[in-house]
Amino acid sequence: MATLELVNLSKRYGKKVWGAKDVNLKVNDGEFVVFLGPSGCGKTTTLRMIAGLEEVTEGKVIIDGKDVTYLEPRKREVSMVFQSYAVWPHMTVYENIAFPLKLKKFPSEEIDKIVREVAEMVKIEELLKRFPSQLSGGQRQRVALARALAVKPKIFLMDEPLSNLDAKLRVKMRTELKAIHHKTGATTIFVTHDQSEAMSMADRIIIMKNGRIEQVGTPDDVYFNSANVFVAGFIGTPPTNFFEMEVVRQSGRIHLKNEHIDIPLNGKNEKIVESYSKNKIIVGIRPENLLITNNKDKAIFTEKILVVEPQGSHQIIAVDLGEQIVKIVVPAFPKYNPDEMINVTFDSERIMLFDIETKSRLEEY
Numbered sequence: 001m002a003t004l005e006l007v008n009l010s011k012r013y014g015k016k017v018w019g020a021k022d023v024n025l026k027v028n029d030g031e032f033v034v035f036l037g038p039s040g041c042g043k044t045t046t047l048r049m050i051a052g053l054e055e056v057t058e059g060k061v062i063i064d065g066k067d068v069t070y071l072e073p074r075k076r077e078v079s080m081v082f083q084s085y086a087v088w089p090h091m092t093v094y095e096n097i098a099f100p101l102k103l104k105k106f107p108s109e110e111i112d113k114i115v116r117e118v119a120e121m122v123k124i125e126e127l128l129k130r131f132p133s134q135l136s137g138g139q140r141q142r143v144a145l146a147r148a149l150a151v152k153p154k155i156f157l158m159d160e161p162l163s164n165l166d167a168k169l170r171v172k173m174r175t176e177l178k179a180i181h182h183k184t185g186a187t188t189i190f191v192t193h194d195q196s197e198a199m200s201m202a203d204r205i206i207i208m209k210n211g212r213i214e215q216v217g218t219p220d221d222v223y224f225n226s227a228n229v230f231v232a233g234f235i236g237t238p239p240t241n242f243f244e245m246e247v248v249r250q251s252g253r254i255h256l257k258n259e260h261i262d263i264p265l266n267g268k269n270e271k272i273v274e275s276y277s278k279n280k281i282i283v284g285i286r287p288e289n290l291l292i293t294n295n296k297d298k299a300i301f302t303e304k305i306l307v308v309e310p311q312g313s314h315q316i317i318a319v320d321l322g323e324q325i326v327k328i329v330v331p332a333f334p335k336y337n338p339d340e341m342i343n344v345t346f347d348s349e350r351i352m353l354f355d356i357e358t359k360s361r362l363e364e365y
């Protein structure tokens, strides 16, 4: 087990493309950290630099206080699990797990003990004599996990390890991986582009875009205190509704208005906008923070329902506000129908205000 520190870590491909740029991060001993972001944001590049599989252009990788930036991969005491499993097809499950230990010249009795221990941990004790071709995708991924666990690395690196599995198995493996992490307490860096995977597994999430870190925080931090428009839009399903609004001072109160919506501000939100000098602002409201009300006076807009998407536990209501589809999440009951008129209000504690130019959150988070 170990700590990890990345200092201004950067990777340039060719002359212009920065795969990762100025990545600064401290990972605590035993922490489960997830790199999350859209395709091409630099997650894999960063992970590979930590593993030593990618040459660093600038910056440092520090494991347990020791600068390993130029140390070869096998001397870093990290284990990597890939999306493609990378188990050896000509070896049995037992041999796959045992092989790295043999290379390290462990005595065969100890190898046997470790193989059985990790096989039990990932629930493949029954499969030790089989070859990978006789296993399902999920079982093969467990073998890759067991092999990585067996060498007791200082740090576990996982690059989208669940993305080749079907949706149901992914969700199951998430829970199991989290339980394994709980048991081993190994410092883990996990890469994914799936936000619900990140939210459900991470102690902290590192959200990346264009090679840079946009926000570092717990799942609650990045969801409730999103640092900017990108993070607020990336985290959450359905995504946050964004509105470009004008700041209007009207009979002693501040309103945020556009053609369809009128939001009167009070309390904390009014204070934030009082010290904001521009006349346009971006408002972000998550679908569950828009509320349907019978009181028309409280409505920030009144509109016809376009579509209702039943989800069992809740309903997603879509409303067409002049070329912008607004999504609202409401409980499963009462049932709503298309063409029904609804008055929509909002949870004033939960709206997010962003600078129209910098797109950053306009409050302390």
Ligand SMILES: Nc1ncnc2c1ncn2[C@@H]1O[C@H](COP(=O)(O)OP(=O)(O)OP(=O)(O)O)[C@@H](O)[C@H]1O
Pocket: 013, 014, 017, 018, 019, 020, 037, 038, 039, 040, 041, 042, 043, 044, 045, 046, 193
């Ligand atoms: N070998 C390479 N040569 C040139 N550019 C590269 C190379 N590898 C990655 N890149 C570029 O670096 C950027 C970051 O890529 P990276 O693979 O780290 O993204 P990612 O977040 O892991 O994406 P994905 O989720 O699609 O795997 C991208 O713009 C990518 O095109």
